[in-house]
Amino acid sequence: MKKNKASSLKKITFGSVFFLALIFICFAFKNTKSLIISNAAHSTTGTWVSVTSTSGSPTARHEASFVQTGNKFYLLGGRKIKPVQVFDPKNRTWTNKVNTPIELHHFQAITIDGLIYVVGAFTGSYPHEKPVANIYIYNPATNKWITGASIPSSRRRGSSGVVVYNKKIYVVAGIKDGHWAGHVNWLDEYDPATNKWRILANAPRARDHFQAAVINGKLYVAAGRRSSASTNQTFNLTVPQVDVYEFATNKWTTLASSKNIPTQRAGTATAVLGEEVIIIGGESGSQSTAHKHTEALNVRTQTWRRLKDLKQGRHGTQAIVNNNNIYIAAGCGNRGGTPELNTQEAFYFDSRTSPTGLAITQSxxxxxxxxxxxxxxxxxxxxxxxxxxxxxxxxxxxxxxxxxxxxxxxxxxxxxxxxxxxxxxxxxxxxxxxxxxxxxxxxxxxxxxxxxxxxxxxxxxxxxxxSSTSRMEEDISKETVVLTQSLVAYPNPITDQQFKVKLPENVIGEVPFVIVNASGIAILKDKLIIENLTSILQFNLSERPLNSGIYFLRMNEHGKSYYAKLLITTN
CATH class of the missing domain: 2.60.40.10 (Immunoglobulins)
Incomplete structure (x- = not known):
């Protein structure tokens, strides 16, 4: 009986211990899971941290731009004429460079192949700021500004979204008369390689004071407003819709109203991380301080989520994406124009990374x-x-x-x-x-x-x-050459200054020739460059056309002399 009781006690004790252990494991797992969820939540909403410089500081400014080219960051523009400033993200130092050539503000700067472009900027004072007539280009290698192409007068505006896609510049929306009136929904393409402008399909709606972004072959336009100081609604007419342009089809769509930006505001900065377009900061009529909001649109799921707030609300600046971090500097701390800020922040999801970039080498x-x-x-x-x-x-x-x-x-x-x-x-x-x-x-x-x-x-x-009355005395163009074999030119008559001649042998390389008139006077001496072995010679005289008449084509090749009679007719 004692033995059975002891045996039962052991079973109870073992069962109790097992039960308690199971509870402990479940509790631990639960806590671990909670911890993992907490970390995941923290990493998915990210973190903003202050960036302190070791030397210098950004000049307080707003309606400015902040862009990277090479391995440096560049802060430029803003109200009044201010210097270009260079930030070395590795050493965390600021250096002042040359001033802008004129007052440039309200623009989204872009970079292509080591040059910084200012397209669609304003100059002048509130509320009738004027669109800048030209593109301005800053060359970091020489610390000089270059006056670029003229912007077509009928398409000039400021406070637009500006992006780069396949090394072409796209300017979307904006406003023609500062903060007063003239909102537009235009989309223009500029090719710096050919200096040509092209008008594309209009966006579904007008907006200004926003920045655009490109992701997965599409242009995303979110945030912004229709500034209207003329009706005392400078900050109020914010735009909630998200418009999307597909480069391949030249067509626009608008996301469903349920996908509108959660916090309507303008003067925002825009960045792209992964599959998300991130809208940062801004100003609106709903609050006097600048927004700290950081909201992300997943372009695949078309859903918005709230990320961690900026440490300092700001509007009127731009954001740089570098090695999965976002950097932002300057801007304004309240709705309107004051106070201008001289601080910096950096955003990251899981961990802070080291800045990357290849130094610019002047070509x-x-x-x-x-x-x-x-x-x-x-x-x-x-x-x-x-x-x-x-x-x-x-x-x-x-x-x-x-x-x-x-x-x-x-x-x-x-x-x-x-x-x-x-x-x-x-x-x-x-x-x-x-x-x-x-x-x-x-x-x-x-x-x-x-x-x-x-x-x-x-x-x-x-x-x-x-003189055309003298005989040419150079190698094959000598008029004393003995004509040993005639060839046929086709078509003949020749009506468009282009014809072909078939040689009896294949040739490659340089084939000199001379064309003389019926009097034996040399009219044209040149050579063909034959890249592949062939017996068909193609002639094109359209850049130095011959008048109507009878001519003779003469060539020496493989130690033989050839000639062909040409009948040229022109309209």
Missing amino acids: KLTAPTSLSFGTIAINSSSSKTLTLSNTTGNQAIVISSFTKSGASAFAFSSPYTVPFILAPGKSVNISLRFSPKTTGTQSGSLVVKHSGQLGSTSITFNGTGK
Whole structure:
């Protein structure tokens, strides 16, 4: 009986211990799970921290921009003329650079290939700030401002959203007359490489005082307002809807009203982390202090969530994304224009990361130093291609101007009007033509001004005009050549200055030729560049057209002489 009682006691004791252990494990698991959830919640809402500099500080300013290019951050613009300031995020130092050339404010700066662009800015005072007529470009490598392309007068406005997609600049919405009136829903594309503007589909609605973002091939427009000082509603007409533009289709959509921004405000900064467009800070008619709100739209699920607040509410500045952290500086602490701030903050989700970036290296514009056209009959012409290349560095080069000097017989043409951009590793071909009207040697030069090393590049050229009544005395163009084999040109007659000739053998490389008139006078001497082995020679005389008449094409190839009779007809 005692044995059974003891056995039962052991069973009870063991069962109790097991039960208590199970409770403890469950409790521990529950606490652990709670801890994990707590950490996950903390990481998903992120953290804002103050950034203290080791040297210098940002100039207090608002309606300014804060962007990264290379491995540095740049604070620029704002009310009144202020210096560009450079922040080294690794050493946490601030350095003052050159002032803006004019007052520039209310813009979302962007960067492409080491250059900072100011597009769609305002200048002047409240409430009738004026749209700036040109793009301005800051070159960090030279600490100089460049006056860029003119903005079409009918499309000028300020306080727009500005983004980069595939190295083209997109300007969306804005307002034409400061804070007064003239809200627009326009979307424009500017290609710096070709200096061309293009009007795209209008957005569903107008707004100003906002920043745009690109994610997954789409342009997102959230926050902002329709500033209306003319009706005493400067801060009140905030825009709740989120508009989305798809670059591939040139079409806009608007998210459902249930996806409207949770906290309506303007003067916000915008950043992209992962699949989220993050709207930071701002101002509104609902409160006198600047907003601390940080809200994120998941573009995949189309849902909003609240992230941790800014430590200091602010509006009128821009945010930088670097290595999964967000950096923000300056701005204004209350609705309106005061107080301007000189503080910085950084945001991160799980952990603070080290800033990254590749230092900007100024590029070099490479071109031949000279070109020779040789001897050309007067009243005829010869063309050559001048190739300009961006080499050595990793920064784009702004081609600002071409200046030709010397003999009037020389002319040039560029495929794009200046200013245009030459990206790293890219080239552009400039056409040069020599059309002598007199005999003798003539010379000229072309000076290219640009933002690359040295700032300008000079190319000299020369050519000799020779009387059309004399015989050309150079190799294959000698009129004493014995004609040994005739060829057929087709089509013949030639109506568009283009024709083909079939040789009896394949050729490759340079094929010199001369064209003489019916009197045996040399009219044109040039050469074909044959890149692949072929017996079909293609001629295009459209850049130096011949008048209607009978001509003879003459060539020497493989030790043989050839000729073909040409009948040229023109309208």
